[in-house]
Amino acid sequence: MQLNREELLQSYRTMCTIREFEERVHTEFSEGGIPGFVHLYAGEEASAVGVCSHLDDRDNIASTHRGHGHCIAKGCDVVGMMKEIFGRGDGLCGGKGGSMHIADLSRGMMGANGIVGGGPPLICGAALTAKTLKTGGVAVAFVGDGASNQGTTLESFNLAKVWNLPVIFVVEDNGYAEATASAWSVAGTQAKRAAAFGMTAHELDGNDFFAIHQAAGEVIERARDGGGPSLLHVKLTRYFGHFEGDAMSYRAPGEVETARRERDPLKFFRQRVTAAGLLEPAQLDGIESEVRSLIDQSVSLSKSAPAPSPERLLTDVYVSY
Amino acid sequence: MSKKSYRQAINEALAQEMRRDPTVIVMGEDNVGGMGAPGEDDAWGGVLGVTKGLMPEFGRDRVLDTPITESAFIGAAVGAAATGLRPVAELMFVDFLGVCFDQIFNQAAKFRYMFGGKAVTPVVIRTMYGAGFRAASQHSQCLYPIFTHIPGLKVVVPSSAYEAKGLLIQSIRDNDPVIFLEHKVLYDEIEEVPDEPYTIPFGEANLTREGDHVTIVALGRMVGFANKAADMLEKEGITCTVVDPRTTSPLDEDTIIEAVEDTGRLVVVDEASPRCGMAADISALVAQSAFKALKAPILMVTPPHTPVPFAPELEDAYIPTPDKIADAVRRVMA
Numbered sequence: 001m002q003l004n005r006e007e008l009l010q011s012y013r014t015m016c017t018i019r020e021f022e023e024r025v026h027t028e029f030s031e032g033g034i035p036g037f038v039h040l041y042a043g044e045e046a047s048a049v050g051v052c053s054h055l056d057d058r059d060n061i062a063s064t065h066r067g068h069g070h071c072i073a074k075g076c077d078v079v080g081m082m083k084e085i086f087g088r089g090d091g092l093c094g095g096k097g098g099s100m101h102i103a104d105l106s107r108g109m110m111g112a113n114g115i116v117g118g119g120p121p122l123i124c125g126a127a128l129t130a131k132t133l134k135t136g137g138v139a140v141a142f143v144g145d146g147a148s149n150q151g152t153t154l155e156s157f158n159l160a161k162v163w164n165l166p167v168i169f170v171v172e173d174n175g176y177a178e179a180t181a182s183a184w185s186v187a188g189t190q191a192k193r194a195a196a197f198g199m200t201a202h203e204l205d206g207n208d209f210f211a212i213h214q215a216a217g218e219v220i221e222r223a224r225d226g227g228g229p230s231l232l233h234v235k236l237t238r239y240f241g242h243f244e245g246d247a248m249s250y251r252a253p254g255e256v257e258t259a260r261r262e263r264d265p266l267k268f269f270r271q272r273v274t275a276a277g278l279l280e281p282a283q284l285d286g287i288e289s290e291v292r293s294l295i296d297q298s299v300s301l302s303k304s305a306p307a308p309s310p311e312r313l314l315t316d317v318y319v320s321y
Numbered sequence: 322m323s324k325k326s327y328r329q330a331i332n333e334a335l336a337q338e339m340r341r342d343p344t345v346i347v348m349g350e351d352n353v354g355g356m357g358a359p360g361e362d363d364a365w366g367g368v369l370g371v372t373k374g375l376m377p378e379f380g381r382d383r384v385l386d387t388p389i390t391e392s393a394f395i396g397a398a399v400g401a402a403a404t405g406l407r408p409v410a411e412l413m414f415v416d417f418l419g420v421c422f423d424q425i426f427n428q429a430a431k432f433r434y435m436f437g438g439k440a441v442t443p444v445v446i447r448t449m450y451g452a453g454f455r456a457a458s459q460h461s462q463c464l465y466p467i468f469t470h471i472p473g474l475k476v477v478v479p480s481s482a483y484e485a486k487g488l489l490i491q492s493i494r495d496n497d498p499v500i501f502l503e504h505k506v507l508y509d510e511i512e513e514v515p516d517e518p519y520t521i522p523f524g525e526a527n528l529t530r531e532g533d534h535v536t537i538v539a540l541g542r543m544v545g546f547a548n549k550a551a552d553m554l555e556k557e558g559i560t561c562t563v564v565d566p567r568t569t570s571p572l573d574e575d576t577i578i579e580a581v582e583d584t585g586r587l588v589v590v591d592e593a594s595p596r597c598g599m600a601a602d603i604s605a606l607v608a609q610s611a612f613k614a615l616k617a618p619i620l621m622v623t624p625p626h627t628p629v630p631f632a633p634e635l636e637d638a639y640i641p642t643p644d645k646i647a648d649a650v651r652r653v654m655a
Binding site: 060093094095101106114126133315320 | 344346382383385387388390392393394395396397398399400401402403404405406408423424427428431432433434435436437438439440441472473475495496497523571
């Protein structure tokens with residue numbers, strides 16, 4: 001699945017946006033400007049972008065508590081997202097959801113989710129809508145290695161298969177469910193689990209955008225053609241803790257630093273496209289600079305935006321009252 | 322108008338709404354029956370036959386049998402609702418709530434609020450509840466207070482066939498998540514029900530009778546029991562107002578308070594467990610808002626705080642009865 005120059009530039013821009021967004025949230029959180037909890041996606045960019053670059057507004061995704069990257073990859077407004085994370089009244093969800101509940105249904109983003117394993121059943125429903133209304137849409141459930149052990153996820157594998165739904169399950173395995181290693185907590189393998197449900201599965205290097213893009217393209221096309229669900233098992237590295245403030249004492253010393261240095265998905269992308277002569281380093285530098293400006297702007301707008309007005313406490317509980 | 326059972330009224334509401342709106346779909350365990358099996362199609366139409374006949378008219382694409390996988394298919398109904406369908410999913414017995422509650426209370430109920438008012442989730446979850454079938458502790462509970470506790474859910478407890486049809490059509494047309502609770506003992510109860518579609522609005526209580534001495538608030542199957550009690554008491558010169566709230570969320574607080582202000586006495590009848598149930602909730606409402614009107618302490622008629630027992634003698638002792646309601650009324654009159 002060959003990407004043209006525009007698609008390569010767009011993919012790099014989106015991955016850079018996620019990285020810069022998360023690095024900046026990390027800084028702003030440590031400085032005390034962001035309330036509550038945040039879970040950062042830095043290091044995992046190739047997965048969200050490799051998958052979502054095949055999707056359009058017909059398609060839905062369900063995300064996780066680590067959802068910022070999926071939101072950006074699915075086209076959510078970055079300034080609205082940052083304002084939401086700051087709890088502002090004009091945030092993407094009016095300041096009522098925050099980091100763990102960012103959603104934009106108009107873009108097919110059904111929500112980050114505070115419940116581990118909350119998304120897969122919902123995504124079966126989005127796929128059922130696509131199938132029933134014959135929209136040609138597909139639905140993608142991103143789950144972590146932790147959620148891969150939840151009954152909701154395994155039940156959804158079964159339902160997606162027996163109803164032959166256009167679903168792609170993307171297991172983003174960053175090696176840790178909170179502070180517990182997936183090497184310990186996951187019995188069997190993701191691919192064999194998928195095979196047991198009659199689903200095609202691909203095991204993928206989470207640093208290799210091109211491999212993820214290629215595999216995602218195949219399984220999404222098959223789902224659109226009525227071929228049913230598939231699973232992608234993407235092994236990646238999260239650069240920050242489970243949540244911000246996590247001292248990560250369960251990780252090996254130097255683990256993240258080594259990954260950042262030697263297996264970074266953005267560096268990998270840059271090396272591949274420049275070595276192949278597809279893009280010039282200056283073009284990529286230009287994107288990085290534009291993205292930094294956008295994120296700077298999103299933070300300064302968030303800091304000056306007003307809090308939600310008190311009467312918003314009582315609105316949006318029901319449609320009818 | 323013709324005589325219909327509670328079961329037929331629900332079935333007719335589903336069929337009429339499916340004819341009117343192609344985005345209405347029905348799903349649940351054996352809602353058709355016989356999926357993938359060698360025998361006849363439409364074998365069951367739901368475990369107690371409520372959805373029988375829908376599949377032959379609307380096809381398997383709109384009447385879906387599910388594996389026994391409540392988390393997945395209740396969640397799928399929620400996800401389908403958030404993306405453009407109007408699913409009516411059947412959680413066979415409300416007792417099975419325990420295996421799928423997250424999809425209802427953390428997902429469906431909260432989308433609209435968490436997403437800043439941008440989500441619409443028009444899902445209906447039909448579910449059977451109630452004691453009286455000798456079905457023991459895991460198939461007999463009245464769990465509507467649990468749903469009522471959750472902001473974002475609407476909770477409907479129809480007390481008769483007429484109520485069931487109008488409230489179910491309203492539920493399907495409503496744009497919020499609705500839990501629609503069907504008392505399994507009422508399925509064969511028959512009354513006059515209009516043939517054409519009609520709706521009964523949420524949050525508007527029904528006074529099944531008006532009297533001078535005592536207000537009885539009752540829900541679901543207990544509405545009929547309250548009316549039987551009121552019939553008995555009338556012979557003793559005690560007349561009652563019986564209030565059927567119809568929906569526990571929204572709750573028609575005004576009608577309850579006005580009725581208590583008129584009679585000065587309140588008996589609340591609830592088949593749910595007494596702690597944190599609707600009887601306690603309505604008692605607290607009246608104690609806060611109509612205390613000065615009360616001529617006697619409020620009495621609650623509920624089962625004891627125990628699981629529902631199996632043995633017929635024990636189950637009969639568990640369920641509130643017209644006699645127990647009448648006794649409570651006599652006590653508030655004493």
